[in-house]
Amino acid sequence: MTMALSGKRILLVIGGGIAAYKSLDLIRRLRERGASVRCILTAGAQEFVTPLAASALSGQRSHTDLFDREDEADIGHIRLARDADMIVVAPATANLMARMAGGHADDLATTVLLATTLPILIAPAMNVRMWQHAASRRNLATLTGDGIHLVGPNEGAMAEAEFGFGRMAEPLEIADAVEGLLAAGGPLVGRHVLITSGPTHEPIDPVRYIANRSSGKQGHAIARAAAAAGARVTLVSGPVNLPDPFGVAVVQVESARDMLAAVEQALPADIAIFAAAVADWRVANAGTQKIKKNGGALPALSLAENPDILATIAHRNAGRPQLVVGFAAETQNVIDNAQKKLARKGCDLIVANDVSPANGVMGGDRNTVHLVTASGVDTWPTLSKADVAEKLMAHLARMIEVRP
Template sequence: MAGRIILIIGGGIAAYKALELIRLLRKRDVAVECVLTDSATHFVTPLSVQALSGAPVHTTLLSLAEDSQMDHIALSRSADLLVVCPATANLMARMANGLADDLATTLLLATDTPVLIAPAMNVRMWKHPATQENYRRLRERGCDFVGPEDGEMACGEFGPGRLSAPETIVEAIESALSPHKPLTGRHVLITAGPTHEPIDPVRFIANHSSGKQGYAIAEACAALGAQVTLVSGPTALPCPKGVTLVPVLTASDMMAACEKALPADCVICAAAVGDWRVAQSSEQKRKKQPGETVSLALVENPDILATLSRPGPHRASLVIGFAAETESLEQHAKAKLARKGCDWLLANDVGGESAVFGGDRNRILFLNGETVETWPDMPKAEVASLLATRLAAHFSSTSR
């Protein structure tokens, strides 16, 4: 990541986190020039900010020394992005109402550069109707937001209003500085995680899928500008940024959610869907009887990949399946690709000591109907990035 930003530091206790944000940005070769509000100087010093940024720090609207080097209007147009961090309730209110009573608000009013806002305030301030109206107004004017997050605050209260972590803000800045998003305007529907098929209210049939690969793919597609709908079975993973999460439990639930989410340009079936469900699940917990042998009658679940691959008015132009195998990987993968009718298939070996289920790495055999390609062992995030790049290349070569 490279670029130039103006970082406007507001006067809240979270201002100290702006120092870590500057450090992270400089490590990524982003040039950072900082503006401190008067109240911000009570929490961080211009000297510490300048030492980390390596650039002059601006604090005063009418400063002969500063204006002799750079007019404040020119300063507002000298960057690729303006970042307000932390954005206090007061600073957001002044921005929303077009005030220009100090250097920070004058820059924000005079700029035509994109603006990213990272709010930080007491939970009651954030929830106040005035702040919510200012938030809505700023979004309507084109400002982007990162956070706030839920969490414990310096005042001891808990709730929304906590400044996002510096690493999260860096990701938002990176996204804003990377305008080329080749999947913009495309809807990608992704399934992830296991399904749980109830035996009774306590027990269920499931598998070892963690959902990590599907969630990583959702995040990678969203980063390239896609509108992503993630239909997920039960996992402990947070929803990726910019992704619409539809939580489900059973294979039937997942099938219904996928059909409801159509149409889509691309469908990626990464979920480990249970093949069978109990024919008649019990409404009450089944009691164990001494010496009893229990048999469960199973019926077949909907075949989500095969159903979404069938020709029809809502069939996506690209349907991608996953195959988790424990033996004869290429043979079974080719058979599944032909049987399901999908366009691409990503197969992986989950048997033995592979540690793919629940792990952070994957080794993929990629099939597109014409070629078979072996991807080296790599983190699941890199598998996701590679697949998203392939999607972008595919759609760039096809007309809508």
């Protein structure tokens, strides 16, 4: 992980919800990227985590009291509101969001938030019904209308044994959002990067489909890394169980034909990265009704070949991206197959990996890749998918700089 936030100062406001425990990990994630972090804990937050824990992780004193004698001797709340590059509110509870929307200033957190001119990022966290309530929707509309940025919430299980939207975004997602908002520049500023991710679902009938085991984790990580590098990013995603990357335009598709249409609609692009695991075949005549068992005879499924998205874009005469990157998910002869794919598809680079079940790449969080070009092969050590994405975008930024 590079120090993408080196020298940046983050003021973290921790609200009073069970998700406050994630904020301790967020401190660590921000510091890993080079940021310094100072914390304000609301009274509610202190019921879940302690100022001592936040101070130990941030390496700086935590703040809790609007009328602290030591801080307020030099108007401490104004100093806190100025002495940072960004304020992050995580978790932003329903109550805290309501007080922010109403312009309240009845504790240290809300006073600082009202007194600041810094960019503010909120990570909401609350029960699904609280999130869906009309009052919360009004408060959110007010906050976003005031220019406050939003990350999450995600869908998932709640502490109350309920399920739905309201889970606070994960610390890595929040750190990515901070990085994206604070990127004053980057090697890909002014560039449009187009990325495909995830599987495609090819219908057999209205309830069944042909698919593969792709989770979309690598493609989505590449989209986050491209945005962090300053690019304008379009992500064309098949069906995945992942949150949309912050600051990225996401187009949701189902089939390979849908994906090709969305890719062509998103052009022109400077860099196109085809990380999706597109199904090679589809059922030629998918059933319009559920196919039923008929006493033992198996249904005959006639297959048709799907469009080759990578080759279609790489062989364009007009509007071809400067860099076209494909992925080769192989289970044997990885480099040899990738070299043949490079020549056959007409792309500039193939990212090859071994997706044999024993390697745990599909659905996992780590990857071992080989960068295959016409001039040779560069094999990288096993890395997290986030680190592969970051390293790949840095590599592509260097490649496009020397392109005519």
